[in-house]
Amino acid sequence: MSFVQEIQLKSLGDERGQLVVLEGNQAVPFDIKRVYYIYGVDPQIPRGFHAHKATQQVAICIKGSCKMLMDDGNQKTTVLMNSPTQGVLIDVMQWHEMHDFSEDCILMVLASEHYDESDYIRDYDNFLKAVSI
Structure with a gap:
């Protein structure tokens, strides 16, 4: 069963x-x-490459398409986002990377918290250490 909702x-x-x-x-x-x-x-430049300690997000590709790699530290899966009626929950402590953007892609994200740089984990090794505790 996938950890991605x-x-x-x-x-x-x-x-x-x-x-x-x-x-x-x-x-x-x-x-x-x-x-x-x-x-x-x-389309050649991926985005994301981080996890959040406290923020939950829902990503919706409202136009075009992209792929989202989701990683909980134990398993990884890639989700094709290509419908404005498909949301992907990015839960706390889930590493995510977006790539393969179509030229017309518009990816909207709804967040549970205001921006706070201290909420981000931007180093993958630090993410793996944090989820293994």
Whole structure:
């Protein structure tokens, strides 16, 4: 069984188009304190390469596609993100790397906490030490 939790987001739509609603503690399993998005990424340049000590996030590829490598220190898996109704929960202490961005990719991330640099683990060996404690 995978340690990665995918969240299926409900799309409401008709002939006028589609609507996806993202509410904290509903479709998203936490209060949303920060929203950011990544776009205009060179497809050859990966992003991420960190884990969070306290922040939970949900990543949604609202346009285009990318791949997300998820790593809990014991197992790794890669998730193809290519639907605006697919969310991937990035839980605390999960190393994540995004790569293979399509040229039109827009990756939106909802975070449970405000930005705090001290929440980041940016060195993979330090991450492995922290999860083995």
